[in-house]
Amino acid sequence: MISVVYSPRYDIRFFGVERLHPFDSRKYGRAWEELLRLIGPRLWQHHVPVDRAVTDEELLLVHSAEYLAKIRHPKALATALEVPPMRYAPGWSLRWKVVKPIRWATRGTTITAKAAMSGGVAVNLSGGYHHAKPDRGEGFCLFSDIALAVRSLRAEGMLREGQRVAYIDLDAHQGNGVCHQFMNDKDVFIFDMYNSVIYPFEPEAKQRIDCNLPLPRECRGVEYLRILRNSLPGFLDSLTRSQGVGLGIYNAGTDVFSGDPLGRLALSAPEILERDLFVFDQFRTRGIPVMMLPSGGYTRESYRLIAATVSHLLEDLGTSPVS
Numbered sequence: 001m002i003s004v005v006y007s008p009r010y011d012i013r014f015f016g017v018e019r020l021h022p023f024d025s026r027k028y029g030r031a032w033e034e035l036l037r038l039i040g041p042r043l044w045q046h047h048v049p050v051d052r053a054v055t056d057e058e059l060l061l062v063h064s065a066e067y068l069a070k071i072r073h074p075k076a077l078a079t080a081l082e083v084p085p086m087r088y089a090p091g092w093s094l095r096w097k098v099v100k101p102i103r104w105a106t107r108g109t110t111i112t113a114k115a116a117m118s119g120g121v122a123v124n125l126s127g128g129y130h131h132a133k134p135d136r137g138e139g140f141c142l143f144s145d146i147a148l149a150v151r152s153l154r155a156e157g158m159l160r161e162g163q164r165v166a167y168i169d170l171d172a173h174q175g176n177g178v179c180h181q182f183m184n185d186k187d188v189f190i191f192d193m194y195n196s197v198i199y200p201f202e203p204e205a206k207q208r209i210d211c212n213l214p215l216p217r218e219c220r221g222v223e224y225l226r227i228l229r230n231s232l233p234g235f236l237d238s239l240t241r242s243q244g245v246g247l248g249i250y251n252a253g254t255d256v257f258s259g260d261p262l263g264r265l266a267l268s269a270p271e272i273l274e275r276d277l278f279v280f281d282q283f284r285t286r287g288i289p290v291m292m293l294p295s296g297g298y299t300r301e302s303y304r305l306i307a308a309t310v311s312h313l314l315e316d317l318g319t320s321p322v323s
């Protein structure tokens, strides 16, 4: 059974912030509406609500107290989210209108991880903040929802000591924050395919990647899918050969879409769907629970791309038990 984790509280509505920022801050609600249109009321059978926003106490598992205190101030928040005019907004309004939805989405990722562990496949319609570091937010990423999900599963015994996690990052940007979060964690294995000529350009982070696949600018879908098909099966086989993998985390950034102003790769919509279904298939054939996070995507089509993948998963696997 597939779980779709979503809350209407994910959307950010802050005095037209979407006009100041390439981010479609309402794409989560749009993705949900599109899924309802494609799937119909049956979608509700798969819906898992989010109970609350993540707390600072929980975030201390992955962030320093100094960082959490710092981002209470508009200036630091504006820097992390890369919306300079935000620094002039009142702190209370930013915390309520901007940070709160991100806290809900961060909590949603932990719920998604638990749903994947118990049901086999789960999707959060937000999250995938792969640039957030232990003591710094950047690249629109405030909280490291990915690291928090892994540490929460371990704390609650759902992932055992020494059980492996496979993190597959196919967002157009290199997941530098995840690399820092798991710098000394040898049970998390990182596969990262990214555009090598865009942010973040961080050699130290790249050294942490277990399967490092930099791509050329404007890499087209045929070449992209060839590299993925040649690399991912062997990567997963190498992890499962000696030991089981407890969880797969798929960062499915749609900023690989042709025309995306930040990702600058050139995949078509059908090629993104093919990419996503291939990744899920690789996990499922190996019997590994898998969760998906939508991460980046800066075109008006982003929500449709997310919904297309989730609707196909629901059509293909929706009623079948997940091994």
Ligand SMILES: [Zn+2]
Residues within 6 Å of the ligand: 171, 172, 173, 253, 255, 263, 295, 296, 297
């Ligand atoms: Zn990205």
